[in-house]
Amino acid sequence: MFTILKRYAICSAVIVAIAACAKRTPSIPVDDTTPPQITISTVLTGYEIIWGFDFLPNGDMIFTEKRGKIYRSTGGAVTELTGFPSVRSSGQGGLMDVRVHPDYASNGWVYACYAASATNGSGELRVIRFKIAGNAIQNIETVFQTGGGNTWNGHYGSRLAFDAKRMLYISVGEGGTGSFGGPTASNRNSSNTASPWGKIHRITASGGIPSDNPVLPGQTTASTIFAYGIRNPQGMVIHPTTGAIWESEHGPKGGDEINIINSGSNYGWPVYSLGTNYDNSIISQGHTASGIAEPSFSWTPSIGVAGMTFITHNSFKAWKGNLLSGGLASQQLHRCVVNGSTITAAGTVDGIKGRVRHVAQAPDGSVYVALEGPGRILKINAQ
Numbered sequence: 001m002f003t004i005l006k007r008y009a010i011c012s013a014v015i016v017a018i019a020a021c022a023k024r025t026p027s028i029p030v031d032d033t034t035p036p037q038i039t040i041s042t043v044l045t046g047y048e049i050i051w052g053f054d055f056l057p058n059g060d061m062i063f064t065e066k067r068g069k070i071y072r073s074t075g076g077a078v079t080e081l082t083g084f085p086s087v088r089s090s091g092q093g094g095l096m097d098v099r100v101h102p103d104y105a106s107n108g109w110v111y112a113c114y115a116a117s118a119t120n121g122s123g124e125l126r127v128i129r130f131k132i133a134g135n136a137i138q139n140i141e142t143v144f145q146t147g148g149g150n151t152w153n154g155h156y157g158s159r160l161a162f163d164a165k166r167m168l169y170i171s172v173g174e175g176g177t178g179s180f181g182g183p184t185a186s187n188r189n190s191s192n193t194a195s196p197w198g199k200i201h202r203i204t205a206s207g208g209i210p211s212d213n214p215v216l217p218g219q220t221t222a223s224t225i226f227a228y229g230i231r232n233p234q235g236m237v238i239h240p241t242t243g244a245i246w247e248s249e250h251g252p253k254g255g256d257e258i259n260i261i262n263s264g265s266n267y268g269w270p271v272y273s274l275g276t277n278y279d280n281s282i283i284s285q286g287h288t289a290s291g292i293a294e295p296s297f298s299w300t301p302s303i304g305v306a307g308m309t310f311i312t313h314n315s316f317k318a319w320k321g322n323l324l325s326g327g328l329a330s331q332q333l334h335r336c337v338v339n340g341s342t343i344t345a346a347g348t349v350d351g352i353k354g355r356v357r358h359v360a361q362a363p364d365g366s367v368y369v370a371l372e373g374p375g376r377i378l379k380i381n382a383q
Contacts, residue, residue, distance in 0.1 A: 036317045036382035040351045043368065044078060047375030052097035052112075052159070052307070055363055057105045064112065065375065066094035072132070083130075083137035088115040088123055091153025099160040099168075101129075101205065108132070109205070111143070113158045113170065118148025125156050125172055129205075143168070143207030144224065146196040149189075150175035155250075159236035159307065164243055166205050169226065169261075171233035171247055174198035174269065179231070181252055181283035185270035190229050193218045198269065200233070200247060200261050202226035214264035229267035229292070235308040235325060244341065246296075248308055248325055251275035252283065254300035258308075258325070260341055265293045274298050297336070297343040304328030307358030310338075313365030315382040324349070324367065326356035333359060333369055352378065 043061075053063035061073040068087030071078050087095045093115030101109040108131045118124040127144040130137045150156065155173030162168055175197035176187035190198025193216040201224040202213055213222040235248030235258075245261040255275025259267055272292050273283040287294045299305070306326030311319050323336040323343065333352040337345040354371035361367050367380040 034317045038382045041379050043377040043379050045376035050370040050375040054100045064095045064098050068095045088117045093153050093156045096158045097160045120148050122148035123150035124148045155232040157233045161236050168203050170201040171236045173232040181270040181273050190269045198230045199225045200227040227261045227265045229269050231269040234306045237308045240310050240312050248305035256299040256302045256305045257295035258297040260296050268292045303330035309360045324359045328355045
């Protein structure tokens with residue numbers, strides 16, 4: 001059951017229809033005339049928070065636990081991989097996303113992002129790449145790091161995504177000393193183009209700065225920063241046909257966002273948000289301002305956005321082309337109907353209940369979903 005939504009309309013959340021916001025467009029009928037018949041099974045269970053997972057060419061799954069462990073699942077048999085660097089598992093930080101290089105069959109690289117302790121004792125975000133030999137991690141290389149500055153161990157982000165050119169996108173939260181929005185906000189990392197925090201970064205597979213990265217306001221040369229004004233981005237995926245970067249981030253109290261990330265754009269935080277601060281103080285009157293990119297879609301109340309994926313397999317019938325998003329606070333898997341660059345309707349997938357941390361489509365077209373409490377991965381098959 002779906003609800004057609006208009007821009008920033010606020011509706012009460014229910015089990016099968018979630019409040020959401022979208023650009024003001026004519027109503028588009030939702031094609032649920034041939035919905036798939038889905039079955040849900042448990043792939044594995046009994047773990048801590050499973051933050052990210054990805055698939056090797058042979059079908060094996062690599063998945064992470066926030067506490068700092070990484071595993072390989074082969075035909076249901078799970079083996080811990082040894083040799084991962086020390087992880088700062090505190091607050092919202094820990095071992096987060098993992099991504100297999102698209103050319104893994106020829107280069108063997110796997111990438112992971114995690115919170116680590118900087119030399120001054122504060123938290124930083126690092127991205128490494130490594131190779132797997134047996135059950136051991138080897139050839140570790142650091143390809144990106146923010147440096148320290150995260151003293152409250154919150155808002156690290158973070159997700160990884162490769163585009164068709166094999167450029168690696170890294171979503172990084174605002175870090176800093178805390179999160180408060182509005183014109184008097186003290187944490188300005190997101191809007192500060194000299195800070196790596198609160199950004200979408202774009203690097204080469206080996207950690208270099210792509211020659212076509214933007215030169216941001218206040219800067220004289222390109223850096224790894226691709227876009228800024230980001231709060232706490234916990235979902236990011238490349239659109240399978242357009243190649244656009246779709247990102248989701250936590251709003252404060254309300255105003256969870258989905259953004260289509262464009263080179264050099266400012267997404268507004270901490271000065272603009274559709275939510276309010278946790279003390280109910282107003283951040284901004286709307287999200288429209290010169291030089292500020294509006295969200296493509298927004299949820300109020302917050303669903304606690306997490307990992308995202310697009311459905312591309314024919315077995316999902318009328319759901320093909322839909323966007324799936326995890327919901328931590330809502331404890332639902334959200335399904336959004338996409339028309340071009342616009343979300344026209346949103347609802348939830350029946351049979352999924354729990355804090356949904358990540359969702360991804362497997363090579364065979366099935367959808368895998370990571371939930372918390374306990375950490376487990378479910379598999380959705382459709383026909």
